Amino acid sequence: MPQLPSNQRINRLLVVALVGFGATRALTIVVALVYNREEAVFELTNKGDATWYSGIAGNGYDHTMSRPLPEGGSLRFSSLAFFPLYPYLIRALAALGLSIGITGLIVTFFAGLVAAWGLFRLGECVRGPRVGVFLAILLGCLPGSVVLSMVLSEATFIALAVWALVWLLRDRILLSAIFCFFAGLTRPTALAVVAAVWWIAIPRLFRKGQSLRSLAASVLSVTGFLSYQVFVWLRLHRQATWFDVERTWNSNFDFGMNFLIELKQKLLIHQWVPYSIVAVLTIACVGLFISLFPLKVPPVLIVYSACAFVVVFGQTNYVPSRQRFVLGHFVLLLPIAIGLSKLRAWLGYGLLATAACASAYYGSWLLYDYPWSI
Secondary structure, three states: OOOOOHHHHHHHHHHHHHHHHHHHHHHHHHHHHHHOOOOOHHHHOOOOHHHHHHHHHHHOOOOOOEEEOOOOOOEEEOHHHOOOHHHHHHHHHHOOOOOHHHHHHHHHHHHHHHHHHHHHHHHHHHHOHHHHHHHHHHHOOOOOHHHHHOOOOHHHHHHHHHHHHHHHHOOOHHHHHHHHHHHOOOOOOHHHHHHHHHHHHHHHOOOOOOHHHHHHHHHHHHHHHHHHHHHHHHHOOOOOOHHHHHHHOOOOEOOOHHHHHHHHHHHHOOOHHHHHHHHHHHHHHHHHHHHOOOOOOOHHHHHHHHHHHHHHHOEOOOHHHHHHHHHHHHHHHHHHHHHHHOOOHHHHHHHHHHHHHHHHHHHHHHHHOOOOOO
16 A cells, blocks of 8 residues: 555544544444433433533523522522533524524534544644544543533533643644633633643743743633633622632532542442542543653643643532543543554554443443433
8 A cells, every 4th residue: 555645644544533533422322322212312411510501501691609499499509600601602503593402512512523633633743643543532432421422511621722732732822822711711620721821931931032922822821711700700799709609519629638538438338330430530540640751741731631630639529520520631641542552553443442332331321320410
């Protein structure tokens, strides 16, 4: 077989990455349809936190931190805990006449493809295009990847965060800051992206010819996150902040102490699933983070990974949600992608296919049998 020109080979591998990632999403839906034919899978993709995003897309934000339920009883949480970019993308597309639920899935699907494209480029920057293929497909093979087929903001955040990092690796700091700005309107984990931008920008503030650009990138990168904080403060009549809203959701920052205590308690009373999955993912994240150092990945990626770990595992909120939050730790997939790229192609892709099947089955269980939010 004749050797393909470099650009043509890279483009072919990009297609493989996108098709492979898309196949993981299709497999998840097919397995879910077969798993329980009596319930509509598309309704279940709007369960848990997804109902809040759909509510914001359809009705906008609340004006209070919490309010009584219409039928009485305990207080209802506030939608202000959820960042605005994803639900307002849904609202904009729904203006074309589509339902909120279908529109949310469309936004998630295309955001997932953009995320896979970005992961391919990230892997290409670090170790070459073949690593990029495995990195992109791996995202769809993780235990919590069913959320990439739900009305949730993970796919949108990953798309923005990974491209921000790609542009940093390509020394396009202002373009990276723009993606970071929008990531800050999507999830609080964007603070890890801000840290990555600052890691590059701040040392350049004192270099001739780069100071203005670096200053602009430093300010722009954090503006998205801060602007939503200001919006919440004004929405609550300057009496409370987004952090106050988070506390009503039992979400605070304690460096992971509550997370570890709750995880231990649930495992001791044999609530193995999904708490055991979260426990394994936590240990795996630590091991993979340590393995980034001997691989000599760019320091900015290590900064992002460290900050993302602190943001995700340092909070006190709902433990099982960590299995979807951990998708934002995509940099930690690099050691696995590099390892798979060194195997024979049939073995590497065979392992990915096996992982994708397991992920699809587990995702179907989460949709149908797990009663709480994913």
